[in-house]
Amino acid sequence: MEKARRREDITPDDFALIPLVLNEFDKAEHSLTDKLGNKKLLFQKNCEGIVYVATVERGETKVEVRTFWKMRAPGASC
Secondary structure, rough: OOOOOOOOOOOOOHHHHHHHHHHHHOOOEEEEEOOOEEEEEEEEEEEEEEEEEEEEEEEOOEEEEEEEEEEEEOOOOO
């Protein structure tokens, strides 16, 4: 299923890129708000032809990375 969506396996080194994805993103969008009012944001960063994507959920008292994945894409920006 992941290959069908062009996603690649995350490696331990990829986790070090989460601050880069969140602080120096190329694209950010509000994706959903759940029934409890938690806002979900999607951050994308293209880095050497790999697009890293992090979904962040913001609730009343927390902010956390909920999902993190990568996929190949043309071009590079870091």
